[in-house]
Amino acid sequence: MVDVGDVGGGGRPGRGKVLVVGMDGVRFDRLPLPRPPAGATPLSLRPPSTAPVLHGLMAAGAHGSSLLPYGEVDGQAEGGPSTSMAYTDSGPGWSSVLTGVWPDRHGVTGNDFTGADYARHPDFLSRAVTARPGLRTAAAVSWPELVHRGTLGPAIGRRVRYDGESDGYESADRRVARTAVRWLTEDDPDVVFVYFGATDEAGHAAGPLSPAYDQALLAQDAHIGRLLDAVDARRSDPVRADEHWTVLVTTDHGHLDTGGHGGDTRAEREVFVVLAEPGTPAGTLLDTPRLIDIAPTVLDRLGIPVDPAWGLRGRALPRPTTSLPSPPTSERS
Numbered sequence: 001m002v003d004v005g006d007v008g009g010g011g012r013p014g015r016g017k018v019l020v021v022g023m024d025g026v027r028f029d030r031l032p033l034p035r036p037p038a039g040a041t042p043l044s045l046r047p048p049s050t051a052p053v054l055h056g057l058m059a060a061g062a063h064g065s066s067l068l069p070y071g072e073v074d075g076q077a078e079g080g081p082s083t084s085m086a087y088t089d090s091g092p093g094w095s096s097v098l099t100g101v102w103p104d105r106h107g108v109t110g111n112d113f114t115g116a117d118y119a120r121h122p123d124f125l126s127r128a129v130t131a132r133p134g135l136r137t138a139a140a141v142s143w144p145e146l147v148h149r150g151t152l153g154p155a156i157g158r159r160v161r162y163d164g165e166s167d168g169y170e171s172a173d174r175r176v177a178r179t180a181v182r183w184l185t186e187d188d189p190d191v192v193f194v195y196f197g198a199t200d201e202a203g204h205a206a207g208p209l210s211p212a213y214d215q216a217l218l219a220q221d222a223h224i225g226r227l228l229d230a231v232d233a234r235r236s237d238p239v240r241a242d243e244h245w246t247v248l249v250t251t252d253h254g255h256l257d258t259g260g261h262g263g264d265t266r267a268e269r270e271v272f273v274v275l276a277e278p279g280t281p282a283g284t285l286l287d288t289p290r291l292i293d294i295a296p297t298v299l300d301r302l303g304i305p306v307d308p309a310w311g312l313r314g315r316a317l318p319r320p321t322t323s324l325p326s327p328p329t330s331e332r333s
Contacts, residue, residue, distance in 0.1 A: 016301045018191045019184075019231060019247045020294065022097065023220055024090055024143070025200030025261065026251040027208045028272045030217065034059040034283055050214060051221040053228065054249065054274065061247075061276035062317075064286030068093075068253065068269040069102065084313075086291075088261045088268040090143065090200065093252025093291065095151055098123035098193070100295030100312040113149040121311070124295040126155040128191055131304045136188055140179045141195035142172035152193070158183070169198035170219065177223035184230035188240075191298060194227065196220045200255075207259035224249065246301040248294060249274040277301070279320030286317060293317055 032046040032055040048055040057063075068086035084102040086092060087109050095108040099121040107115035122130075125137040137157045139147075142164035146152050152159055160179050164172035173196045180194045202208075202216040228247065234240045253261050254268045261268040273289035275297075292314030296306055300316035 015243050016303050017243050017245050018298045018301050019227060019245065020193045020298060021224055021227065021249045022094065022195040023199055023249065023251050024197045025203045025253060025255055026217065027254040027267060028065045028270045030208050051217055053221045053225040057249065057274050057276045060282050061274065061280045062284035062286050063272060063274045064289045065270055065272040066288040066290050067266065068271060070264045070269065088253040088263060090252050094146060096291040097250060097252065097294050098151055100124065100292050100314045102292060102313060105311060116149060118150045118153060122153050123151060124298045125191055125193060126153040128299060128302055128304055129155055135190045137191050138183050138189045139193040140176045142169055142176050142197045143195060146195060164197045169201040173198050173220060173223060177226055181226050181230045184227065185233065191302060196223060203255040204259050207257055208255040209257055244278065246277040248297065250291065250294060275317055277320065289317055290314060
């Protein structure tokens with residue numbers, strides 16, 4: 001039994017560190033969402049066993065969803081309401097997660113990455129190490145395009161890419177998880193980004209309602225469990241006792257029932273954010289967290305002020321206001 005609510009040190013102030021996990025093509029309603037308040041309509045009737053680690057994180061921490069913008073007015077935008085256009089493909093989605101801006105700024109509107117402007121809008125790991133030289137940054141991915149195309153920039157201390165396209169994402173994701181666990185166990189990273197792609201592969205092949213998709217989701221859930229175990233294990237080291245870890249889990253787009261994405265339906269546009277950090281009241285619902293909120297949240301938890309000149313369009317997700325007793329434990333695979 002491992003306490004998923006105690007990731008990072010049980011509410012003690014300390015050195016901010018962040019783990020961001022990206023799960024490609026995960027449909028929000030395929031997650032085993034915590035039970036809603038009395039009288040509310042359940043968004044998902046999936047049993048916790050379909051993704052026990054994620055279920056535990058959501059139940060013990062915070063989560064929420066939003067729709068990728070397709071020309072609607074964004075009332076949460078920094079600088080006042082604006083309209084933005086997102087795309088339900090992986091290139092634009094992960095670019096928005098990593099840069100904190102929508103495609104109208106980072107320039108990526110498809111998986112060919114044509115028009116990318118990462119020089120002006122770099123990823124949050126590069127932002128962090130540029131703002132605070134000496135930070136240890138690392139990224140491991142199973143979609144090599146994120147490195148080849150510069151979405152994850154060369155300023156990152158460690159960039160490891162495995163080729164899910166050639167080797168299969170199930171195998172590549174396992175290697176990503178092993179690499180990230182090794183970093184968390186043996187090294188001293190300040191911010192880590194991890195990308196898993198098998199869910200999207202299964203969604204394209206069989207659709208998100210299929211047993212194959214469930215199997216891919218469960219496998220990635222187990223990978224996340226191993227990452228969280230590595231974070232938790234750091235707390236037994238007196239040298240690391242002051243570490244305060246924030247864990248974020250998100251996706252880039254959803255899937256049609258029949259598989260595939262790229263359109264503007266709710267099934268394709270709905271994305272989610274799971275947030276786990278000490279002091280978060282159990283079962284907190286985030287108010288429409290967006291992909292572009294990930295980057296400023298990472299910088300906030302690292303204690304790095306956002307320079308208005310960077311032009312970030314997202315906002316840092318709210319910090320816990322109180323430190324509460326640790327919530328009940330939850331098994332991990």
